[in-house]
Amino acid sequence: xxxxxxxxxxxxxxxxxxxxxxxxxxxxxxxxxxxxxxxxxxxxxxxxxxxxxxxxxxxxxxxxxxxxxxxxxxxxxxxxxxxxxxxxxxxxxxxxxxxxxxxxxxxxxxxxxxxxxxxxxxxxxxxxxxxxxxxxxxxxxxxxxxxxxxxxxxxxxxxxxxxxxxxxxxxxxxxxxxxxxxxxxxxxxxxxxxxxxxxxxxxxxxxxxxxxxxxxxxxxxxxxxxxxxxxxxxxxxxxxxxxxxxxxxxxxxxxxxxxxxxxxxxxxxxxxxxxxxxxxxxxxxxxxxxxxxxxxxxxxxxxxxxxxxxxxxxxxxxxxxxxxxxxxxxxxxxxxxxxxxxxxxxxxxxxxxxxxxxxxxxxxxxxxxxxxxxxxxxxxxxxxxxxxxxxxxxxxxxxxxxxxxxxxxxxxxxxxxxxxxxxxxxxxxxxxxxxxxxxxxxxxxxxxxxxxxxxxxxxxxxxxxxxxxxxxxxxxxxxxxxxxxxxxxx
Amino acid sequence: xxxxxxxxxxxxxxxxxxxxxxxxxxxxxxxxxxxxxxxxxxxxxxxxxxxxxxxxxxxxxxxxxxxxxxxxxxxxxxxxxxxxxxxxxxxxxxxxxxxxxxxxxxxxxxxxxxxxxxxxxxxxxxxxxxxxxxxxxxxxxxxxxxxxxxxxxxxxxxxxxxxxxxxxxxxxxxxxxxxxxxxxxxxxxxxxxxxxxxxxxxxxxxxxxxxxxxxxxxxxxxxxxxxxxxxxxxxxxxxxxxxxxxxxxxxxxxxxxxxxxxxxxxxxxxxxxxxxxxxxxxxxxxxxxxxxxxxxxxxxxxxxxxxxxxxxxxxxxxxxxxxxxxxxxxxxxxxxxxxxxxxxxxxxxxxxxxxxxxxxxxxxxxxxxxxxxxxxxxxxxxxxxxxxxxxxxxxxxxxxxxxxxxxxxxxxxxxxxxxxxxxxxxxxxxxxxxxxxxxxxxxxxxxxxxxxxxxxxxxxxxxxxxxxxxxxxxxxxxxxxxxxxxxxxx
Numbered sequence: 016x017x018x019x020x021x022x023x024x025x026x027x028x029x030x031x032x033x034x035x036x037x038x039x040x041x042x043x044x045x046x047x048x049x050x051x052x053x054x055x056x057x058x059x060x061x062x063x064x065x066x067x068x069x070x071x072x073x074x075x076x077x078x079x080x081x082x083x084x085x086x087x088x089x090x091x092x093x094x095x096x097x098x099x100x101x102x103x104x105x106x107x108x109x110x111x112x113x114x115x116x117x118x119x120x121x122x123x124x125x126x127x128x129x130x131x132x133x134x135x136x137x138x139x140x141x142x143x144x145x146x147x148x149x150x151x152x153x154x155x156x157x158x159x160x161x162x163x164x165x166x167x168x169x170x171x172x173x174x175x176x177x178x179x180x181x182x183x184x185x186x187x188x189x190x191x192x193x194x195x196x197x198x199x200x201x202x203x204x205x206x207x208x209x210x211x212x213x214x215x216x217x218x219x220x221x222x223x224x225x226x227x228x229x230x231x232x233x234x235x236x237x238x239x240x241x242x243x244x245x246x247x248x249x250x251x252x253x254x255x256x257x258x259x260x261x262x263x264x265x266x267x268x269x270x271x272x273x274x275x276x277x278x279x280x281x282x283x284x285x286x287x288x289x290x291x292x293x294x295x296x297x298x299x300x301x302x303x304x305x306x307x308x309x310x311x312x313x314x315x316x317x318x319x320x321x322x323x324x325x326x327x328x329x330x331x332x333x334x335x336x337x338x339x340x341x342x343x344x345x346x347x348x349x350x351x352x353x354x355x356x357x358x359x360x361x362x363x364x365x366x367x368x369x370x371x372x373x374x375x376x377x378x379x380x381x382x383x384x385x386x387x388x389x390x391x392x393x394x395x396x397x398x399x400x401x402x403x404x405x406x407x408x409x410x411x412x413x414x415x416x417x418x419x420x421x422x423x424x425x426x427x428x429x430x431x432x433x434x435x436x437x438x439x440x441x442x443x444x445x446x447x448x449x450x451x452x453x454x455x456x457x458x459x460x461x462x463x464x465x466x467x468x469x470x471x472x473x474x475x476x477x478x479x480x481x482x483x484x485x486x487x488x489x490x491x492x493x494x495x496x497x498x499x500x501x502x503x504x505x
Numbered sequence: 506x507x508x509x510x511x512x513x514x515x516x517x518x519x520x521x522x523x524x525x526x527x528x529x530x531x532x533x534x535x536x537x538x539x540x541x542x543x544x545x546x547x548x549x550x551x552x553x554x555x556x557x558x559x560x561x562x563x564x565x566x567x568x569x570x571x572x573x574x575x576x577x578x579x580x581x582x583x584x585x586x587x588x589x590x591x592x593x594x595x596x597x598x599x600x601x602x603x604x605x606x607x608x609x610x611x612x613x614x615x616x617x618x619x620x621x622x623x624x625x626x627x628x629x630x631x632x633x634x635x636x637x638x639x640x641x642x643x644x645x646x647x648x649x650x651x652x653x654x655x656x657x658x659x660x661x662x663x664x665x666x667x668x669x670x671x672x673x674x675x676x677x678x679x680x681x682x683x684x685x686x687x688x689x690x691x692x693x694x695x696x697x698x699x700x701x702x703x704x705x706x707x708x709x710x711x712x713x714x715x716x717x718x719x720x721x722x723x724x725x726x727x728x729x730x731x732x733x734x735x736x737x738x739x740x741x742x743x744x745x746x747x748x749x750x751x752x753x754x755x756x757x758x759x760x761x762x763x764x765x766x767x768x769x770x771x772x773x774x775x776x777x778x779x780x781x782x783x784x785x786x787x788x789x790x791x792x793x794x795x796x797x798x799x800x801x802x803x804x805x806x807x808x809x810x811x812x813x814x815x816x817x818x819x820x821x822x823x824x825x826x827x828x829x830x831x832x833x834x835x836x837x838x839x840x841x842x843x844x845x846x847x848x849x850x851x852x853x854x855x856x857x858x859x860x861x862x863x864x865x866x867x868x869x870x871x872x873x874x875x876x877x878x879x880x881x882x883x884x885x886x887x888x889x890x891x892x893x894x895x896x897x898x899x900x901x902x903x904x905x906x907x908x909x910x911x912x913x914x915x916x917x918x919x920x921x922x923x924x925x926x927x928x929x930x931x932x933x934x935x936x937x938x939x940x941x942x943x944x945x946x947x948x949x950x951x952x953x954x955x956x957x958x959x960x961x962x963x964x965x966x967x968x969x970x971x972x973x974x975x976x977x978x979x980x981x982x983x984x985x986x987x988x989x990x991x992x993x994x995x
Contacts (some may be wrong), residue, residue, distance in 0.1 A: 028554060031548045031552075031557065034544070035551070038532065042528065046724065051737075054737050055739070058524055060521070085704070232538050232540035232541060248543070249544055286544070287544070349624075
């Protein structure tokens with residue numbers, strides 16, 4: 016056995032254990048009895064301890080020094096192992112385990128606080144999570160920017176300064192579009208119909224299949240917060256059902272299917288290796304967003320959804336396909352990020368980015384967070400937050416310790432914009448296919464040009480390779496102007 | 506930190522990781538998409554590798570030598586840690602991981618072979634499992650009996666010779682009772698009614714609650730083979746539903762609730778320590794069996810079930826409570842162990858014990874197993890096996906590598922007989938309570954006298970403490986003679 020063989024065999028077990036940790040998180044959100052929360056915290060800490068010990072194993076440094084990669088794939092594997100090793104050695108094991116334990120129980124506390132609308136019941140836990148994440152950021156940053164150190168976990172190579180600059184370029188065009196749309200016409204009528212849970216979930220499964228989700232390597236369950244979980248041959252998705260608003264379920268499913276198909280589409284040769292995972296959250300979000308929005312909310316595909324829904328739910332009071340498309344693409348300053356339209360979505364992100372950056376840098380105290388949130392929301396959206404579940408308590412991220420994660424959503428939208436432009440050039444007859452409910456040309460192109468590579472290239476590299484040019488926010492903004500301009504007759 | 510503190514802190518994480526491995530097995534049987542089977546095998550091998558490394562960690566020997574137990578509880582903890590350590594160091598890590606990998610995938614192969622009635626599709630895998638288990642037995646036995654080495658894993662201190670002697674004493678009385686019952690009267694009529702899955706599962710949940718199962722620390726799902734899984738505050742049960750035979754579901758649930766309540770009833774102070782698990786499979790089975798049979802199939806409790814079922818399912822064609830009790834206690838030489846009546850059940854075990862002992866000792870080849878099974882079944886039950894799912898393929902145990910497990914079922918029945926005798930003395934008005942569907946005095950006595958102790962005492966010790974005398978098979982056989990004598994007017 017060469018050093019490379021030894022290293023890869025060791026890493027394979029680490030990857031398998033990381034999959035187990037992910038499956039436990041899935042279980043916690045979908046299946047776990049609530050009385051098990053504290054015990055689960057200890058279990059999560061124990062597996063995190065094992066993972067941390069493996070990632071900091073001194074043999075790794077030796078193997079990494081000795082191993083000679085034969086090709087680009089092996090070199091990429093070594094690069095990712097080295098990166099994980101170097102990050103892990105900076106974080107003390109006790110801190111890594113404390114984070115796993117606290118974030119595991121924090122999720123239940125957040126869900127309870129959200130259900131009862133009691134911010135005060137969540138803040139002490141959030142403060143504990145933030146204190147631990149700041150400690151982690153200090154350890155990782157080695158004198159650099161604290162927020163960058165966390166962001167880098169989700170988007171290797173990205174910096175808060177770059178994000179802030181990009182957000183600064185995007186905001187004026189988004190605000191201008193938002194104002195134009197809101198001034199152009201009153202929003203389309205809301206649905207006034209009851210869509211039963213069983214029928215919603217049946218159609219959700221058909222939608223997942225229409226976007227290429229393989230149910231023999233995944234499953235669909237209910238959860239408070241929709242998510243996708245796992246890599247390789249076990250990639251599960253969740254959704255939620257609101258019986259007055261079927262699009263909540265349907266578009267959550269399409270979104271999570273985008274994430275899941277990325278993982279499921281990775282080259283099988285990379286299974287249980289570092290390359291066998293999506294390369295970054297930004298690229299991940301590019302897949303979920305292009306499935307959900309550029310494909311799933313396109314006038315062509317919504318026509319198909321409209322006909323499907325008429326078959327399944329009968330007449331639900333929508334005048335025709337054009338009105339249906341406008342309803343699915345309603346533009347409104349709503350409270351909830353996950354339900355936001357494409358025009359508003361990135362404004363939700365910009366606000367979270369600024370707030371959490373201030374928290375991590377120690378410029379904003381947890382005690383002042385709710386007021387800061389509500390002030391900012393009113394300033395950006397022109398509406399006052401009416402209750403905590405519509406404000407600070409809406410997102411699971413804080414309880415999970417996912418600081419630095421939010422900007423990757425907008426980066427994903429930006430990447431999706433670039434990919435969509437390239438996809439439209441590569442598949443000229445796409446709308447005719449989408450109008451038949453056939454996504455195979457689009458999802459096939461994404462699998463071939465993005466998904467199959469897994470962690471093979473850097474995030475920006477894989478988008479550049481797929482699109483033939485360096486990604487920028489322009490294609491996304493052009494797409495939004497064109498789409499909503501046409502829908503609202505601007 | 507003293508050596509004892511260090512040891513217990515280390516062990517706590519090992520216990521947490523063992524819980525994770527158990528949860529993965531639960532997931533595999535209930536939730537996992539089938540395309541994930543191979544990957545899951547690698548995951549199981551990886552976590553088994555971690556557990557094996559911890560159980561063989563050289564620091565354990567040092568801590569065990571230095572640690573000074575302050576009381577009986579600490580001494581019992583050390584005894585169990587030492588036992589696990591000494592067993593683990595005899596088994597090479599590669600073998601432990603190979604067993605985890607092979608048995609993980611073998612379960613899917615078994616389920617498929619059973620569904621398609623193709624023995625030949627399972628035998629190569631079974632042969633592989635047996636070869637690995639024999640290798641493990643050689644490593645553990647250190648020159649002693651191979652089967653004993655495996656049996657000891659499930660029932661510390663038990664030997665095959667003791668089991669064989671006990672079975673020899675039990676068989677004549679069981680056969681005599683069986684003959685008398687079968688000669689006395691034709692079996693009661695079978696149910697001829699449809700019992701919908703939803704209604705069965707609703708009643709199953711109420712039955713579980715009636716026996717004290719805490720759904721805030723567990724859950725009920727469907728699986729091919731009913732089982733209970735987990736310790737501490739996350740103990741889950743499964744059942745299956747046959748719409749023509751509701752007792753399959755109902756009594757599986759009561760049985761698994763017995764197992765689950767044992768784990769849930771253990772002293773909270775023992776959580777995530779070696780004492781925080783049921784002490785042996787025999788004691789475990791004593792709980793599941795006394796819940797299922799001595800309580801659940803008693804004429805008093807079946808009267809309550811009968812009234813509940815009339816409320817829920819309407820008239821399902823049973824003349825009255827006496828006939829209902831006879832139906833629930835039907836005595837018949839059926840094919841399936843898990844559906845066997847109390848008179849036949851132990852005969853199923855004796856046959857499996859002899860066959861698997863011969864397999865492990867190398868006296869029976871896997872190629873000859875089906876013929877040996879069918880010959881023995883005909884000899885013991887007077888009926889020829891009509892298809893593999895009714896014969897060799899009925900049990901999950903072989904695919905899981907659970908050799909040495911079967912005799913603990915009968916040992917559990919024997920223990921249940923002893924506990925039932927003591928319980929009846931301790932709770933004189935028990936039948937009046939059971940007739941109201943109230944099991945609290947019975948389950949409370951079992952929790953107080955058996956369950957709460959967890960691994961604190963040796964298996965025989967805990968039964969002796971609860972009953973005030975050394976366990977023997979006599980109370981079980983007396984109970985069976987009395988119960989079935991009364992039911993069949995012998």
